Amino acid sequence: MIAQRLTIPKKKTDIIFDIAIYTVAILMIVMIIYPLWFIIIASFSNPADVANGNVLFWPKDWRLDGYIELVKQEMIWRGYLNTILYTIVGTMIGLFVNITAGYALSRRELLGRKWIMIVYILPMFIGGGLVPTYLVVREFGLLDTFWVLVLPFSVSAFNIIIARTFFKNSIPETLWEAAQVDGCGTLRYFITMVLPLSKAILAVIGLWTAVGIWNSWFDAMIYLSSEHLQPLQLVLRRILIMNESLLGQASGELATELRALSEMMKYAAIIVSTLPIMCLYPFLQKYFNRGVMVGSIKE
Structure with missing residues (x-):
């Protein structure tokens, strides 16, 4: 017989702690990656759109x-x-x-x-x-x-x-x-x-x-x-x-x-x-x- 793995249910406090840890980790990743991504998209965008805050995640007007x-x-x-x-x-x-x-x-x-x-x-x-x-x-x-x-x-x-x-x-x-x-x-x-x-x-x-x-x-x-x-x-x-x-x-x-x-x-x-x-x-x-x-x- 194959022994079944016992799963111990997590406590409510453990779940809240995991959520908090993952949230902080995701926020830190976004804080590191987004400035790099913004530099990339800004280099292909119209400077006026960048200055006016119209470029956030993707260039509106592609320029080389x-x-x-x-x-x-x-x-x-x-x-x-x-x-x-x-x-x-x-x-x-x-x-x-x-x-x-x-x-x-x-x-x-x-x-x-x-x-x-x-x-x-x-x-x-x-x-x-x-x-x-x-x-x-x-x-x-x-x-x-x-x-x-x-x-x-x-x-x-x-x-x-x-x-x-x-x-x-x-x-x-x-x-x-x-x-x-x-x-x-x-x-x-x-x-x-x-x-x-x-x-x-x-x-x-x-x-x-x-x-x-x-x-x-x-x-x-x-x-x-x-x-x-x-x-x-x-x-x-x-x-x-x-x-x-x-x-x-x-x-x-x-x-x-x-x-x-x-x-x-x-x-x-x-x-x-x-x-x-x-x-x-x-x-x-x-x-x-x-x-x-x-x-x-x-x-």
Whole structure:
């Protein structure tokens, strides 16, 4: 005989609690998703309809003027290429520096690791400021070069601490002992055994680093002067500033058209600049969730 599963009826208070929890969860999801959806539909809508509150869930008058005008800007393609290169190279360097440092600090046999950790942690609370950093970058000859956006700021104390915690809690010491018995050295053990077991933390730190580089524009504004080296975010900023300048010089019907076009380009620029990096997240989500939880466990 197949045993029937006993269903215990929920109490009235439990039902009310479940309803409250689901209601709060749904409201939070709507609060997060709707602003993103509104930016998307606003980029395809008439700016007058957006300003008057006529666009809520769907565009009334579909327009592609903002995207068309944005694509016409030749500098945007160079900015896209620069940002992709900065993101790929910067993420690889960031992973190499932070993962190796985190692994080294997780080893008990590392001499003075507590003092080294202090050296990494202090800059998180005490910074030299913009002017000293600029002078250091200039003295190293990185000013107005490709490497200025990927080398000086590749070390992240926060990522190193997360990686260190992950290695200490997720990689068993017995694995290293077994590898030593088989004649495996430290470098070979790290490459062939530790890294394949660390996909979660690699995905987390890689995604954080990539998003930070992709969205960065202030560093480029400070350290880059050549237009052919500027990333996408700075290029979009220049385009919007140029539009505002032209708008200030226009009048009458032309000013109205330019104002509408400028508004559409603002929304289109947000979509163009965020869509590629948002498409990357679903491929790393399964590793990202696990890596964040494991890497944040307290020792």
